[in-house]
Amino acid sequence: MYQGLIKRYRHLLPVDDSMEIITLNEGNTPLIEVPAVAEAAGFSGKVFVKYEGLNPTGSFKDRGMTMAVTKAKHDGMKVVMCASTGNTSASAAAYAAKAKMSAVVLIPDGNIALGKLAQAMIYGAKVIAVQGNFDDCLRYVKELCAKYPIALVNSINPYRLEGQKTAAFEIVDDLGYAPDYLLIPVGNAGNISAYFMGFTQYKETGMSQKIPKLWGFQASGAAPIVENRIFEKPETVATAIRIGNPASWEKAVKARDNSLGRIEKVTDQEILFAYRLLATTSGIFCEPASAASVAGFIKYAKDLEKDSTVVMVLTGHGLKDPDNAINQAPEIFHVKNNLKAIEEVVI
Amino acid sequence: MYQGLIKRYRHLLPVDDSMEIITLNEGNTPLIEVPAVAEAAGFSGKVFVKYEGLNPTGSFKDRGMTMAVTKAKHDGMKVVMCASTGNTSASAAAYAAKAKMSAVVLIPDGNIALGKLAQAMIYGAKVIAVQGNFDDCLRYVKELCAKYPIALVNSINPYRLEGQKTAAFEIVDDLGYAPDYLLIPVGNAGNISAYFMGFTQYKETGMSQKIPKLWGFQASGAAPIVENRIFEKPETVATAIRIGNPASWEKAVKARDNSLGRIEKVTDQEILFAYRLLATTSGIFCEPASAASVAGFIKYAKDLEKDSTVVMVLTGHGLKDPDNAINQAPEIFHVKNNLKAIEEVVI
Helix, strand or coil, X not given: CCCCHHHHHHXXXXXXXXXXXXXXXXXXXXXXXXXXXXXXXXXXXXXXXXXXXXXXXXXCHHHHHHHHHHHHHHCCCCEEEEECXXXXXXXXXXXXXXXXXXXXXXXXXXXXXXXXXXXXHHCCCEEEEECCCHHHHHHHHHHXXXXXXXXXXXXXXXXXXXXXXXXXXXXXXXXXXXXXXXXXXXXXXXXXXXXXXXXXXHHHCCXXXXXXXXXXXXXXXXXXXXXXXXXXXXXXXXXXXXXCCCCCHHHHHHHHHHXXXXXXXXXXXXXXXXXXXXXXXXXXXXXXXXXXXXXXHHHHHHHCCCCCEEEEEEXXXXXXXXXXXXXXXXXXXXXXXXXXXXXXXXX | CCCCHHHHHHHHCCCCCCCCCXXXXXXXXXXXXXHHHHHHCCCCCEEEEEEHHHCCCCECHHHHXXXXXXXXXXXXXXXXXXXXXXXXXXXXXXXHHHCCCEEEEEEECCCCCHHHHHHHHHCCCEEEEECCCHHHHHHHHHHHHXXXXXXXXXXXXXXXXXXXXXXXXXXXHHHCCCCCEEEEEXXXXXXXXXXXXXXXXXXXXXXXXXXXXXXXXXXCCECHHHHCCCCCCCCCCCHHHCCCCCCCHHHHHHHHHHCCCEEEEECHHHHHHHHXXXXXXXXXXXXXXXXHHHHHHHHHHHHCCCCCEEEEEECEEHHHCHHHHHHHCCCCEEECCCHHHHHHHHC
């Protein structure tokens, strides 16, 4: 019986037998072949998505959180804390609940999209809206975690990346080999670094023969690594990668260079096209940010080696952002209550 | 590499090698132990949830749809059709997209919750709002599917239940034995019937020793089977089981009686209490309708055999209905931009 990624990969993770494992059976997400996307890009190889939206709280963050909260619990902490308006807060709140700990989430006040916070709230986190910006929130989190026995679970917590690297293990285990390319959205840049760690560790322990080329994609309105400059006001429809000064900037550059990869940018228009294409041709609904992988694939398919194997990471489920789906979807037909009227629309 | 439930259980399903399998790698959902829920109910046995919200479109409907759409494709159909405002339409649209078929969804016009339709729309279904009620919509679907080569994928399609029964197989495979009890929400009553089919087939083929007692739970405002009467105007916060005249009524009664089970009702208040309890104590977020299982467990735990093994089915992900989560969640704290103000709320 599958019982979460720590149990499955514990020999490759910084855990020991004295730790109580805090898990929601995260990981073990499907690798789904998407031939229709390959076809749309005129690409001849094998193309898969790693559908991380099927983690328990709907995003890849759960992989890191099982590690971070297991460690916090082991250290005797009673509270976990983060600054986040999105997927991190949902995951932190869920794992804290499972661990019988409290979670505190700091967010900037004003223009709060309640939908994005619905999860953290229902899992029972204390959500505090601060009359400041995101940087203020993160600073307060750091100060309070330094002053009190509170575990910081933002991505600067190194256990987060340790958990996230297991997605690379799963891909190799599923395929039976390391893919030639891994395409991934880049926001705070922790995840591309985690995949690099994972693929490297699998190669070093003899579980695979090579490290895939890591190709990262930023939104063009939030492309600090591509343009090698901080974006003071990052802007993109892909909110989960709307980050102007990534925490793991250097690690991501290293992952790119050491894997002989690339980090490129895609426009919001390209992201939304890919988002719709994936749903309408392959039946897979992801967050807009996740579609940056697919947009990058379509844009740069011509540069990929022929007949190679490509895996695109979809970081979060589309249900995280239903408003965007409605904006992107076609109109509803309104018809009278008789067969003929309906027949005319259907046939 | 896991490639969906048909591939895994094809020897127990009505498929043959000539069929192209239409799959999104559905199934293989986690069975998660929830000791905090057992504790809250004062129950001494082992208690698990089967978290069906982690199917690709966020509900158990995908299990049936992979079968129904595989069959429709094999039969040369170009279009699938259903009447639904919720999970069925999302699933039908996704599998039709994967199969390169069209999907048509009929819904009653007026008071449409767009959020519930976001998925069907983004997967590319043609959504038609009819100036009539749900029964009108279903009647038109039947008429059009009889007149044209269109596949009807509402639950009267028998392939749906064939796919859904695989959840019972997975539970036995995960535990290594059949649980003593399976607790499940009952709306249109197809799913309890499907679990009965699955557990029965596993026993008959020697894969398990017994059939669990099936305990179904209806909402008290929509409890036709419990009260043995049609509810003309069913009403409950658990919209996915707001059904007054279940299609699989007789099958459900048979499943109950032949498994020595029960079908009982739970109030909206009990459902919402269970919904919050599961999220805040176990980090699991489900649809309100799914929480009927948990509400039933809490209400009737005293009648369960001591030290037995109980599995509760959670049919859909909580992200399907974020508005309800916000309504049920505690307030957000609003504080000034200084450490002291935040400290006062946190500590």
